[in-house]
Amino acid sequence: MSGLVSGRRGRRRSRRQRNLDASAEQDEPIVLDDSVIDDNVTSCIDLTETADDEFVDLTSSQTPVLIDDNSYGANDSSVVILGDLEDSLPAHRRRLEDRLPTIGDSSDEDLPVVPIKVPKPNTPRPNTSSGCGSSILSPEGNLISCPICLDDVKTIKKNNDKLATVSCGHVFCRKCIQQAVQQNGCCPMCRKKLKKNNIVVLHV
Amino acid sequence: MAAGLPRRIIKETQRLMQEPVPGIVALPDEGNARYFHVVVAGPSESPYESGTFKLELFLPEEYPMSAPKVRFMTKIYHPNIDKLGRICLDILKDKWSPALQIRTVLLSIQALLSAPNPDDPLANDVAEQWKTNESKAIQTAKQWTKTYATDN
Ligand SMILES: [Zn+2]
Ligand SMILES: [Zn+2]
DSSP states (O other): OOHHHHHHHHHHHHHHHHHHOGGGTTTOOOOOOHHHHHHHHSOOOOTTTSTTOSSOOTTSOOSOOOOOGGGGSTTOOOBOOOHHHHHTSOGGGSOHHHHSOBOOSOTTSOOOOOOOOOOOTTSOOGGGSOOSSOOOBOTTSSBOBOTTTOOBHHHHHHTTOOEEEOTTOOEEEHHHHHHHHHHHSBOTTTOOBOOGGGOEEOOO | OOTTOOHHHHHHHHHHHHSOOTTEEEEEOSSOTTEEEEEEEOOTTSTTTTOEEEEEEEOOTTTTSSOOEEEEOSOOOBTTBOTTOBBOOGGGTTTOOTTOOHHHHHHHHHHHHHSOOTTSSOOSHHHHHHHHOHHHHHHHHHHHHHHHSSOO
């Protein structure tokens, strides 16, 4: 095995250790190094660690998802695929990198405008509902829905939850965005770094 | 649908049935609504063209807060897929977002077949072959497609 490979493995190991050390999570310096960025673009299974497995049982949680706060940092080129937007495009025609909206070098710069995910036509339209103040529509005229639980605003209200937004302007239900920010520390739609106090409940 | 299955999974499953992704079939297992049998058609103009690749996809308990687990069941010669069918794809690891869905994951896998990326830090012989002799690697990928991914 080459020195490069073992170097990467070393870095991955130390990253994992960092994750175990909760106190260190926000204090890591952001390393602006091409090789690190490259490493972050696609992180891989370390084949050498589990090479003994003769089968993979997807239903077991043998590989915990490694969430590294720093990997969402300002030096990162993140990718987000947004359902309906991509579905209509011939995916196989394009290279992966072209297909995925890539967010620039700074998490503070303007982020791509992302259409709010709207429910499909079988979702009740506001004019057919009893409509007590639930007519919050996307630009396409559909009820706004949470891109995480996929519930529309009517269902969200029925479940005694509310819509909420964050500093990048993406809209979710409160329950989902709270959970997502707690787990990942970033916006699920654009990966802008977020903290709990960036969540604003919408009283609509 | 099984009781206790989150509404999101039910909705995703319904939509996968009603509006399937072109070139992709994903059917929930009869006994386990979190387990999907997937077939992806090899993209045209790729070495996997005219092959059909079986995958399995499992939605863990924490889904959508954690990524689905996906694996190729059909043998495939690809620098980002290992011999056990495990896939090297950022959105299945640290780039997962709960706003991604089964269909977006499968679209990304389809795109990965169109755009193999041997520069990933995946230490295996396929990636090495892809970098040192790409035309031979593509030839092998075509051969494997014929051998393992045709008429299965
Ligand atoms: Zn939600
Ligand atoms: Zn956002």
